[in-house]
Amino acid sequence: MIGIGFVLDILSNIFLIVGLFFVFLGMLGLIRLPDVYNRLHTTTKIGTLGAFGVMLSILLKVGFSAMGLKAITIGLFLLLTAPVAAHMIARAAHRHGVDLCDESIIDEYCDSYDK
Amino acid sequence: MVFSIIPCVYRIIKGPTIPDRVVALDAMTLVIVATLGVYSFIQESVFFMDVALVLSIIAFVGTVTISKYLDEGVVF
Numbered sequence: 001m002i003g004i005g006f007v008l009d010i011l012s013n014i015f016l017i018v019g020l021f022f023v024f025l026g027m028l029g030l031i032r033l034p035d036v037y038n039r040l041h042t043t044t045k046i047g048t049l050g051a052f053g054v055m056l057s058i059l060l061k062v063g064f065s066a067m068g069l070k071a072i073t074i075g076l077f078l079l080l081t082a083p084v085a086a087h088m089i090a091r092a093a094h095r096h097g098v099d100l101c102d103e104s105i106i107d108e109y110c111d112s113y114d115k
Numbered sequence: 116m117v118f119s120i121i122p123c124v125y126r127i128i129k130g131p132t133i134p135d136r137v138v139a140l141d142a143m144t145l146v147i148v149a150t151l152g153v154y155s156f157i158q159e160s161v162f163f164m165d166v167a168l169v170l171s172i173i174a175f176v177g178t179v180t181i182s183k184y185l186d187e188g189v190v191f
Contacts, residue, residue, distance in 0.1 A: 016153075023149055024119045030142055031122035036134050039126070043142040051149045058156050070164040071152055078148070078171055085141060085178040092182035093134035 012060035019053025022046050035101035036093050044086035051078050119146045137181050144174035 029042030055075030059068040100107055123143035130136045148167045155163035184190050 019149070020153075023146060027119040027122045027142060027146065030126055030139060036132060036138065039135065039138050043138055043145070047142055047145045051145050051152075054149045054152050058152055061156065067155065067161050067164055070161065070168060074148065074152065074164070074168050074171060077168070078145070081171075081175040082141075082145075085175055085182075088179055088182040088186075089134055089137055089141075092185040093132070096132075096134065096185045098132050098134055 008060050012057045015053045015057035015060065019050045019055075019057060022050030022053060024050075026050060034103070036098050037090060037100065040086050040090055044082050048078055048082040051075065133185060134182075137178060141174060141178050144170060148174075 023046075026042050026046035029046065030039050033039050033042060052075040055071040055078075058071040059075075062068045062071075120143065123139045123146065126139035127136050127143070130139060148171050151163045151167040151170070155161065155167070180190055
């Protein structure tokens with residue numbers, strides 16, 4: 001008979017490995033993709049999910065102690081503020097005049113304001 | 116995690132525009148926060164968790180400030 005602690009341990013290890021792999025993939029996309037906006041996509045979505053996975057893994061490993069609560073607080077904070085920061089830096093980049101990459105076919109935002 | 120730091124540093128040094136560098140700094144902060152979480156679990160010490168929380172807050176405020184500066188030319 002397997003206990004609940006064993007199941008939580010296995011889940012925690014799975015979340016840790018998936019989170020670290022996602023963070024690594026996000027940073028790989030940072031070096032591979034051709035454009036500011038594409039890089040913003042990969043870091044803010046994949047990286048945030050990876051960091052949240054790591055923090056959830058720590059919560060599952062240590063339970064609701066001080067470390068676990070702080071970990072899940074960091075995870076929720078990252079999940080809440082990373083899209084806001086990404087939106088603001090993308091808008092600032094577009095208004096600053098950073099061009100899209102050559103493969104882009106449509107840019108609808110440049111009609112909505114005058115430079 | 117060191118393998119994840121390397122592209123960030125490369126993009127900070129080489130990145131063609133200023134928003135590239137800001138994105139890379141934000142991503143590097145994310146990697147450092149995840150690393151501090153794992154390190155805090157390994158050391159069984161709560162203090163590195165506080166460091167990670169403060170670092171994520173400072174990164175968010177810094178990113179918003181730089182983007183507002185690039186957008187409008189003033190910070191406040």
